[in-house]
Each structure stands twice: as structure tokens, then as C-alpha cells.
Amino acid sequence: MSQLYAKNLLGRLLVVAMTGLTTLLAGTAQAAAPGITGPTFYLTAQTANLNQPDGAAVYAWGYGCDTAHTPSGFNPPVSLMPGANCPTMQVPGPTLIVTEGQTVTVNLTNNLPTAAGNTSILFPGFQAASTGGVAGLLTQEAAPGGTVSYTFTATSPGTHAYYSGTQGDLQIEMGLYGAIIVLPATVPTACTTGYAAKNLSAEAAHHESDFRLSKSAYDHPKTCYDREYLFQFAEMDPNIHNQALAQVTALAGCIAGAPACSLEVPTEPYHPAYFLINGRSMPDDMDANYAIEYPHQPYNGNPHMHPGEQTLIRVIGQGRWQHPFHEHANHVRILGRDGNLIQTPPDSTGATELAGMLMFTTDTTPGQAFDGIFYYTGRGLNWDMYGHNPVSADPLALLTCTPDANGYNTGDPTAVNYFEWCQDHNKPLQVAPFGDVASGGPATLPDPNILTNGAWYSGSPYLGPDATTRATGPTSVFQPSNIQANPSNERGYAFMWHSHNEREITTNNVFPGGMLMMMLIDSREFVIDESN
Known part of the structure; x- marks a missing residue:
């Protein structure tokens, strides 16, 4: 099995199995880069x-x-x-x-x-x-x-x-x-036209504010982005911290520079028990920025995006260990490291192309930073993730999909299915669905209580506020989705983003924890709130 196939397969399983994780996170604000x-x-x-x-x-x-x-x-x-x-x-x-x-x-x-x-x-x-x-x-x-x-x-x-x-x-x-x-210092013209302008119009149409620090990561026309997040990865060995506290306490009141007024804290052997994203461990990293329960850890790690958005991730390895970090749902295109844009030599016109690699698992060398672009469109799922049905009475199910030159529905930025991959439009997922979704698809969904650990599943493999209705019909009861506290307009896909060093997704060796978060991909109807 190839890496790409394995990644896509796992990503699809996560889509089906973890769609409703947004229930647990609903109401919290998102990350941005404050x-x-x-x-x-x-x-x-x-x-x-x-x-x-x-x-x-x-x-x-x-x-x-x-x-x-x-x-x-x-x-x-x-x-x-x-x-x-x-x-x-x-x-x-x-x-x-x-x-x-x-x-x-x-x-x-x-x-x-x-x-x-x-x-x-x-x-x-x-x-x-x-x-x-x-x-x-x-x-x-x-x-x-x-x-x-x-x-x-x-x-x-x-x-x-x-x-x-x-x-x-x-x-x-x-x-x-x-x-x-x-x-x-200057924003390339490309970042205010084309897809960049349409994506901004799509956000504005659904009453979202623009929280970007800039419109581009670098002075290059192919580094435009629509949303951004900063993640600093580190680890902590509590033995070192406890010894530092003990010695500081014992030496309280000593005179600076005196021979006995200094710490002698051994930093080896090194056995970290906490693995941090922006100073917090999962699930704390999914709480709001500036949350009062973390007075000295103000920044979170809780990324959201809509299909089709170019999401800039800024990552720094701040500890002493390498942290192989895996972003489910797609590769990450590396733009540059430590402020050095990776590009080809100029051609005869002076133009350059991006030359950074696509990474299946991004590396965070201690002390090094990188900027990368992540995006997700649903392309390749092989089913219509919006649950459209051409014979339905549901207005959303009757949405059209007109492909642009790249195959995406981008003609109307206000459309709920803006940036849908049109090749999958109206494709059913289920062989024998219960509800409003056309039949004939490649799969029969199992009982959600068996597959997805009960309330960790929204009850639907589709995006959007009517996703559960389309999956189950107006009178069907598809537990546990109807007992959850999701916002009425949120049915998103949750992809695990986590360290590929298994111990690093624990807190004191207890899973889940540590260096783990979720990328939540929401339909356009759901307003991504980055206000804190």
C-alpha cells in the first residue's frame, strides 16, 4: 500500500468516523495567529x-x-x-x-x-x-x-x-x-484577484471577518493565503522543572553573582512527559485563545477552514527533540524555512516558481521554523460530500455545480457549495441509504454506535446543516446525532493533526493528549469565529 493511498484511506475513515467531533469543540473560538x-x-x-x-x-x-x-x-x-x-x-x-x-x-x-x-x-x-x-x-x-x-x-x-x-x-x-x-512589505497583485478575491468574497458573504495578518506569506505571487495559524511545538520534562523550583526556593534571597547563588539543574537524562502545541497539551489546546483557565498559555491550537481555502500554517520546533507532525487530509506544501522562500532560479523574465516539497509528515527541527500551505476540497472522496440529490425537495440538495477550468464550482462565491469538486457532484456514498440521499454508492454505512464510539459521530458523512436530515430522512432517528449539542448549522469533517511519535500524543503516558489537535473543515454555512 502506497503512502498516499494509506493516507487517503485513513483520512476517509476519519471523515466517516470522526465527523461529529465538532460536537465536543462547539462554541470555542479558533486559533488565528495572534x-x-x-x-x-x-x-x-x-x-x-x-x-x-x-x-x-x-x-x-x-x-x-x-x-x-x-x-x-x-x-x-x-x-x-x-x-x-x-x-x-x-x-x-x-x-x-x-x-x-x-x-x-x-x-x-x-x-x-x-x-x-x-x-x-x-x-x-x-x-x-x-x-x-x-x-x-x-x-x-x-x-x-x-x-x-x-x-x-x-x-x-x-x-x-x-x-x-x-x-x-x-x-x-x-x-x-x-x-x-x-x-x-508588498502584497503581490495575485493575492487580491482570482481565487484569492473569490475566497475572501465567500467569507464575507457568510459574515466572517478577515483575521489574516497579511494576504501573502512572502513577496511572491504564489504565497497568497486565506487563513493562517501558528503552532510552536515543544516538550517538557517535569523533573527538570521541579528541580529548578526546589533550588530556586532553597536559594531565595541569595546575592547575585555570589558563588553559591546559582542553579545546578541536570538536564540529562531527558524524559519529557508533556508535549505541547503553543504551550498547551490536547485537549486544552482546543480551548479559546486567551482563555482564563490558562493565564500563562494564551495561544491555542484549534484550526478551522472551509473547503478550497489556502491555509497558511506557521510552525516552529521550540524544544530539543524532532517532532514529526502529520496533517491528515492532505500534504503540506512547504513555502520556506526560517524566512527563506524555497524557489527556482529566475527564468529569462525574472520570474521564479515555488520549489518547496509536498510533505506527508512535516518535520520540526529544533529551533527551525517553516511556512506551509494546506488545503482541502474533498476532491478524490468519490462521493458528493454535500449530500446533493437531484430529485430531492431539499433546496440545498438541488444546488448546481459548474466546473471552472480546474474542475471546481467557483462561479458564485456566495453558494453553499462554493469550491465543490464538480466531478463528484450528485455521486451517492451509500448503496442503500435510509434517507434523502440517492442510492447506488460504493458503500453501506455501518451502525454509527458500533463504528464511531457513540456520540463522537454526528450521524452523517456529509457537510452542512441539513447533512443529518439528508442522511436519515425527516422522520428517521439516526442516533446518536439527534442527541448531540452541535450548533444547528455545523456538520464538519474533523481530521487528526498529531505527532507521528506515538508517545507524543499522550500526557504523562495517557492517551489522548500531548501534541494533538484537529483540523475542522466546515461547510460555508458555519461561520468560523476567530474572535478570541
Whole structure:
């Protein structure tokens, strides 16, 4: 069995078996890529506890916003994301959002316990100059209670990491890391015409706000996107964190620089028990951004999209381990790494093509970032995922599908089945359906209570608010879908996105947990709310 076939097969099984997972997630806001805007930032390094799904509160260090200086702004703006905030300590640190060509200044104050010693920030990929502080091995450092300033030019668009350059084996493990997003200075014309314009019109037609930080990831016409998410992968060994806390407590009140006023925390052997997406483990990562139950883990991991959207995923490996991450439902087209767009040499006209690979499982090398495009259209399912029926009395079932040059229904961005793969229009899934869907398909669906663990299934393999009715008929009872609390207009497909290292989808060796989330693909009728 080929990798692609196996992936498609598993994806189809997940579509049927996990369609109704949206029930468990309904009402939560989605991810977006929230952060604070520059080009001048005032950060502090402090301590706090990180809440985990097993009830633990793990002692950690992290960057946050200095209370003496209000951030210049939030992006998305507070008008769109009213809950936006920047605590004095968070993991990951505040996402710093700047524009290509800007001169960026980051001021860091060290408010860690005195025994933790100096701290600093590295900005890989940028030529940073520093003022103040004291000399360190890799960069200027802020002594306990002291401040250091770093200045660099944001020379290249894309996603970049920042992290401590002081005793990295301990300080990065403790949580001193974050992301920089550099937006392109110019947006290619292609990102405001064609499919890009139609996708935006489709969102507007269904009353969705535009939460993108930009219209393109790079200064290249083929890096346009419709929706974006930032995911920072890391792991935590609680033994290291507990030892750091014990030593900090024992050395409270010691004098900075004194021989006995320093930590001696062993970081090997390394046995992480928590595997994090944006500082949270599953299922906590599916709660809202800025949720009050995670005061120091403000960013979530809960992506949504509609069929046909180009979804930009920004990913950084922030721990010390590689994390092979598998995005079900499609490959990911890698655009660039660490702000370096992967493209062919210019042709005779100066034009270039994207040259990044399609990845079945994306790799997150420690300290490295990548930008990639993910999309899903339902092409290749071999059934009409909207449950259309040309002889039905259901108006939605009578929708037409007029293929464009690429085979998709894109003539009317307001249509419920905008971007449907027309080759599958009116194709039935079921050989002998119970309800309003035409018969003759390739499969007979089994009892949902047997196949899908009861209420984890919406009762329908179709998208849209009337999907269950089309699958069961107006009077049929297809349990457990009718006892669920899904929003009335949501019937989406849920695809697992997770680490392919099996231990990393556990929390303290309990499954499910860890580095796992769901990509939820919703019909156009469902408004994807990214307001917090």
C-alpha cells in the first residue's frame, strides 16, 4: 500500500468516523495567529505555572510584556479579538509581529529569580546589535534585575523563532522561547484577484471577518493565503522543572553573582512527559485563545477552514527533540524555512516558481521554523460530500455545480457549495441509504454506535446543516446525532493533526493528549469565529 493511498484511506475513515467531533469543540473560538505589534517591544522574563490536562501546574519560566510599557498594539486588532492581552509571563512568549524592512528593537528585563542568573534572547537569521547588559557566551545578557536591548532589521518575511541564548539546555526547556512573524512589505497583485478575491468574497458573504495578518506569506505571487495559524511545538520534562523550583526556593534571597547563588539543574537524562502545541497539551489546546483557565498559555491550537481555502500554517520546533507532525487530509506544501522562500532560479523574465516539497509528515527541527500551505476540497472522496440529490425537495440538495477550468464550482462565491469538486457532484456514498440521499454508492454505512464510539459521530458523512436530515430522512432517528449539542448549522469533517511519535500524543503516558489537535473543515454555512 502506497503512502498516499494509506493516507487517503485513513483520512476517509476519519471523515466517516470522526465527523461529529465538532460536537465536543462547539462554541470555542479558533486559533488565528495572534500577537503584539512593533517595531519596539518591551519584554520581561518571569516565572509562573503552566496548567496541564492531568491537573498538574508545572513551574516554568517565560517571556512576557513589561508592565511599565503597554504593547504598541495587537494583531489581529482588539476590535476583532477583544480578549487579546499580553501577560507578564507566557509560554510561548509573545508573538512579535513586524513588517519587512522595519528596524526592530526588543528590550528585555530579567525578572527571573536571582539564582537563575542571567538571561538573553537570540534572533536567528537576523544580524542583531545589543546595548546594555553584560557580555555572555552568545550575546549580551540581562543580569538579575537588569535590562538589555537588541536591535535588528527585519530583512526577510516569514516565520522565525526567538529563544534564550543563555544556558539554553535549561532556559529553553523552562519556556524561554517565542515567535517572530515578519509580514511582507508588498502584497503581490495575485493575492487580491482570482481565487484569492473569490475566497475572501465567500467569507464575507457568510459574515466572517478577515483575521489574516497579511494576504501573502512572502513577496511572491504564489504565497497568497486565506487563513493562517501558528503552532510552536515543544516538550517538557517535569523533573527538570521541579528541580529548578526546589533550588530556586532553597536559594531565595541569595546575592547575585555570589558563588553559591546559582542553579545546578541536570538536564540529562531527558524524559519529557508533556508535549505541547503553543504551550498547551490536547485537549486544552482546543480551548479559546486567551482563555482564563490558562493565564500563562494564551495561544491555542484549534484550526478551522472551509473547503478550497489556502491555509497558511506557521510552525516552529521550540524544544530539543524532532517532532514529526502529520496533517491528515492532505500534504503540506512547504513555502520556506526560517524566512527563506524555497524557489527556482529566475527564468529569462525574472520570474521564479515555488520549489518547496509536498510533505506527508512535516518535520520540526529544533529551533527551525517553516511556512506551509494546506488545503482541502474533498476532491478524490468519490462521493458528493454535500449530500446533493437531484430529485430531492431539499433546496440545498438541488444546488448546481459548474466546473471552472480546474474542475471546481467557483462561479458564485456566495453558494453553499462554493469550491465543490464538480466531478463528484450528485455521486451517492451509500448503496442503500435510509434517507434523502440517492442510492447506488460504493458503500453501506455501518451502525454509527458500533463504528464511531457513540456520540463522537454526528450521524452523517456529509457537510452542512441539513447533512443529518439528508442522511436519515425527516422522520428517521439516526442516533446518536439527534442527541448531540452541535450548533444547528455545523456538520464538519474533523481530521487528526498529531505527532507521528506515538508517545507524543499522550500526557504523562495517557492517551489522548500531548501534541494533538484537529483540523475542522466546515461547510460555508458555519461561520468560523476567530474572535478570541
